[in-house]
Amino acid sequence: xxxxxxxxxxxxxxxxxxxxxxxxxxxxxxxxxxxxxxxxxxxxxxxxxxxxxxxxxxxxxxxxxxxxxxxxxxxxxxxxxxxxxxxxxxxxxxxxxxxxxxxxxxxxxxxxxxxxxxxxxxxxxxxxxxxxxxxxxxxxxxxxxxxxxxxxxxxxxxxxxxxxxxxxxxxxxxxxxxxxxxxxxxxxxxxxxxxxxxxxxxxxxxxxxxxxxxxxxxxxxxxxxxxxxxxxxxxxxxxxxxxxxxxxxxxxxxxxxxxxxxxxxxxxxxxxxxxxxxxxxxxxxxxxx
Amino acid sequence: xxxxxxxxxxxxxxxxxxxxxxxxxxxxxxxxxxxxxxxxxxxxxxxxxxxxxxxxxxxxxxxxxxxxxxxxxxxxxxxxxxxxxxxxxxxxxxxxxxxxxxxxxxxxxxxxxxxxxxxxxxxxxxxxxxxxxxxxxxxxxxxxxxxxxxxxxxxxxxxxxxxxxxxxxxxxxxxxxxxxxxxxxxxxxxxxxxxxxxxxxxxxxxxxxxxxxxxxxxxxxxxxxxxxxxxxxxxxxxxxxxxxxxxxxxxxxxxxxxxxxxxxxxxxxxxxxxxx
Ligand SMILES: Nc1ncnc2c1ncn2[C@@H]1O[C@H](COP(=O)(O)OP(=O)(O)OP(=O)(O)O)[C@@H](O)[C@H]1O
Ligand SMILES: [Mg+2]
Numbered sequence: 001x002x003x004x005x006x007x008x009x010x011x012x013x014x015x016x017x018x019x020x021x022x023x024x025x026x027x028x029x030x031x032x033x034x035x036x037x038x039x040x041x042x043x044x045x046x047x048x049x050x051x052x053x054x055x056x057x058x059x060x061x062x063x064x065x066x067x068x069x070x071x072x073x074x075x076x077x078x079x080x081x082x083x084x085x086x087x088x089x090x091x092x093x094x095x096x097x098x099x100x101x102x103x104x105x106x107x108x109x110x111x112x113x114x115x116x117x118x119x120x121x122x123x124x125x126x127x128x129x130x131x132x133x134x135x136x137x138x139x140x141x142x143x144x145x146x147x148x149x150x151x152x153x154x155x156x157x158x159x160x161x162x163x164x165x166x167x168x169x170x171x172x173x174x175x176x177x178x179x180x181x182x183x184x185x186x187x188x189x190x191x192x193x194x195x196x197x198x199x200x201x202x203x204x205x206x207x208x209x210x211x212x213x214x215x216x217x218x219x220x221x222x223x224x225x226x227x228x229x230x231x232x233x234x235x236x237x238x239x240x241x242x243x244x245x246x247x248x249x250x251x252x253x254x255x256x257x258x259x260x261x262x263x264x265x266x267x268x269x270x271x272x273x274x275x276x277x278x279x280x281x282x283x284x285x286x287x288x289x
Numbered sequence: 290x291x292x293x294x295x296x297x298x299x300x301x302x303x304x305x306x307x308x309x310x311x312x313x314x315x316x317x318x319x320x321x322x323x324x325x326x327x328x329x330x331x332x333x334x335x336x337x338x339x340x341x342x343x344x345x346x347x348x349x350x351x352x353x354x355x356x357x358x359x360x361x362x363x364x365x366x367x368x369x370x371x372x373x374x375x376x377x378x379x380x381x382x383x384x385x386x387x388x389x390x391x392x393x394x395x396x397x398x399x400x401x402x403x404x405x406x407x408x409x410x411x412x413x414x415x416x417x418x419x420x421x422x423x424x425x426x427x428x429x430x431x432x433x434x435x436x437x438x439x440x441x442x443x444x445x446x447x448x449x450x451x452x453x454x455x456x457x458x459x460x461x462x463x464x465x466x467x468x469x470x471x472x473x474x475x476x477x478x479x480x481x482x483x484x485x486x487x488x489x490x491x492x493x494x495x496x497x498x499x500x501x502x503x504x505x506x507x508x509x510x511x512x513x514x515x516x517x518x519x520x521x522x523x524x525x526x527x528x529x530x531x532x533x534x535x536x537x538x539x540x541x542x543x544x545x546x547x548x549x550x551x552x553x554x555x556x557x558x559x560x561x562x563x564x565x
Binding site: 015016017051054056079082083085086087089092094095096097107108111112143157158161 | 300301351353354462465466468469470471472473474475476490491494495498499
């Protein structure tokens with residue numbers, strides 16, 4: 001499965017005084033099983049962009065191909081495509097409506113017309129993956145949960161559909177460190193167990209640097225930069241001009257270098273940084289002796 | 290689609306129409322509405338249409354934006370039209386099965402349809418050119434004399450402001466929830482009417498919950514800022530009658546006179562003929 005987007009333009013409230021050009025000629029490609037990090041400052045058009053990918057918003061112009069099928073031209077038959085593309089909205093906790101968490105997570109799978117046993121299995125799996133204890137949570141009302149638990153329930157509702165493309169709009173915003181880690185672990189597990197495309201919108205640069213194969217940077221409705229995390233996070237001046245920053249660890253190494261430490265590489269994760277610092281210290285000791 | 294509902298929306302501007310005293314604008318709108326019911330023939334409508342056209346031209350609100358508001362009540366207009374067309378007795382024009390279209394029916398249908406269109410456009414001009422805050426200031430000030438007989442003028446006005454203010458918010462919320470459920474494979478477009486009504490549950494429940502949450506937050510925020518109703522409350526912007534308001538009042542009187550004159554044209558003519 002691949003996703004190809006060509007020259008996408010979208011305008012909110014066209015023809016009214018409140019007109020906003022949210023997407024202004026966006027093009028990119030996502031290959032099979034790729035993990036894409038989508039970053040950009042507040043209001044840069046990320047949420048608008050991902051809502052196009054399953055046909056919820058219709059572009060003013062441009063094309064989108066999902067697995068070779070153009071979805072922009074058609075009016076009917078989008079339901080099938082939506083079933084393959086799981087989209088988790090920003091603040092998804094407001095979509096909960098059922099009497100129990102179980103039923104709410106089952107809403108997506110039962111729309112797929114699956115059998116009871118299949119649904120049951122998927123609900124259990126999804127709740128396990130997001131870190132919601134099945135025995136304690138399944139029969140509770142989703143409205144009695146805490147904010148973070150609601151978030152997890154909503155995420156479970158999307159992954160229970162087992163989509164081929166999983167799009168998550170800031171899934172970890174406002175979660176505690178443990179839940180945050182749970183969600184990222186879940187993404188890892190899903191990717192390992194079956195090949196999916198993941199698109200992760202996040203303001204957490206460290207997550208994006210660690211998880212993504214490819215990073216797309218949006219700025220003012222346009223794609224400002226795209227490439228591997230190493231390529232993108234090498235452009236620190238550009239990123240800060242676009243209202244973004246570097247992963248803390250990359251920033252730390254950069255500052256060490258400015259203070260005179262001779263570190264050649266640009267580490268993105270803690271492990272890489274450890275290696276780089278280790279190498280630096282060894283050569284320094286060697287030179288000092 | 291859900292955003293097409295423009296009733297109660299404001300179209301920002303700095304024109305003469307926008308700046309009129311809101312109290313006067315409310316009265317003018319009422320006069321306009323009453324005049325629509327006084328009109329007896331199409332010439333009267335021509336007068337009303339001209340007045341409306343001039344107002345729209347001065348206000349610089351684009352016509353497509355105004356007409357979009359009509360789209361939402363299109364069905365009501367069609368219904369009125371059809372009801373009048375088929376239900377009025379008189380000389381038959383066309384017969385389709387058991388339905389008969391009469392001359393009078395057609396006339397009535399067009400007449401009533403136009404009245405409805407003018408009503409909507411006229412009253413949406415008020416909200417399009419007046420900020421909700423000013424509008425409620427106007428209503429409050431007009432209702433103020435009634436406080437003596439126990440009408441809670443300020444509270445009514447505040448309720449209206451809040452209702453107007455939250456129409457777009459709730460529409461946006463509906464849109465958001467609908468999209469989230471569609472993304473989970475919900476289908477709102479197919480099936481019979483019962484099936485469709487049932488399919489609305491995943492939208493309605495979160496919407497109600499949202500509405501209550503918003504109401505609660507708002508009440509808390511208002512209390513945190515020491516809101517305690519109209520008692521002893523002063524205004525940041527006092528309403529003042531200006532020259533342009535006097536001019537507009539005169540024009541309104543002129544308009545009403547024209548409408549009345551046109552309505553009684555034949556009667557007046559007859560009276561003159563008799564007295565001669
Ligand atoms: N429903 C809407 N109606 C009108 N304008 C909108 C709407 N949603 C978004 N916009 C505008 O479109 C632009 C892009 O918004 P979008 O929600 O895509 O940003 P974002 O990148 O997701 O931001 P954030 O990081 O804050 O979630 C913004 O300027 C926003 O004001
Ligand atoms: Mg967003």
